[in-house]
Amino acid sequence: MTQAPSGSAASDHGRRLSTVDGLAQLSFLIQRTLERRVAEHDLSLIQTRLLGVLRDRQPTMNALARLLDLDKSSVTGLVDRAERRGLVVRVPSTQDRRSFTVSLTPEGRSLVTEAAAGFEADVAAMLDVLPLADRDALSALISQVLVTHAAQHGVDLFATD
Amino acid sequence: MTQAPSGSAASDHGRRLSTVDGLAQLSFLIQRTLERRVAEHDLSLIQTRLLGVLRDRQPTMNALARLLDLDKSSVTGLVDRAERRGLVVRVPSTQDRRSFTVSLTPEGRSLVTEAAAGFEADVAAMLDVLPLADRDALSALISQVLVTHAAQHGVDLFATD
């Protein structure tokens, strides 16, 4: 499993990976694909996640920390660097004078949109080797795993916030 | 796609994710699962990858840099920290007096073995929601994507080195 990144790690020598190994390798492949794609725009994975969650939200710093599962002090630095690049802005909250909401700038939005399109093309190309019926089957199976996992952990996969 | 980490991001509002979104979310879920599991052993993802590739190899520092796709100077620090913890050792090469091979210590091996077992249990539990036939189907589809991708990029998925 942890051998995945090296391009090795078959626990099965009969030209077929175990389900666990396969999933692990697949996840490394997808992360690496995303990482390379967004690096073209000088974005790290975490910066991309930041822009991604801001596509349909204007959370406070605090809410952002929960969304990204980071300490609030980490979010300060993350937003600082993104703001310095003109990708996001802090807007003082009108409700609570201690608080800010964070929003994408137009530059931030177009950057994340471009990066997302490139990534989606990468993944689509990866899946293109499967016949349509198989692609649908894969999609359905993955959805089922995700939906069940989300339900078991009390998360609404489809929430917009 | 990049919204995955926040637990949102349905591009489809009919209780079903697109294939690309599903794959992206699945990869984030698996990485987060691995990250949490190895954190129990005070390992980062990259430290885990280091131990993982050493499970069946004793590469030089240079080879390690290629395996992990890192600069050689990054590998120096990575191995320094692992060696300081007693997880790996540098052994001077007998072939080339400039060179070292890096090996797991018994402590490193048992640590990565434990972490791998935990992770595999996590993923297995995640997949347990699927009937056996579906699990097999998922496994076959994923294998096909990975094997094709590897072949297209000139990588032997099953190589031990």
Add this chain to the structure above:
DNA sequence: TATTGTTATACTCTATAACTATA
């Protein structure tokens, strides 16, 4: 008193450039 956000600090991880020792 509790919460929001920042600052100070420390550590991991990463790369580039310059260096040493060996090939």
Add this chain to the structure above:
DNA sequence: TATAGTTATAGAGTATAACAATA
């Protein structure tokens, strides 16, 4: 000259603890 590895340096990213301002 070229290669293996380290060091110096700089910066992103992360967390903990202490703090200021506001609730």
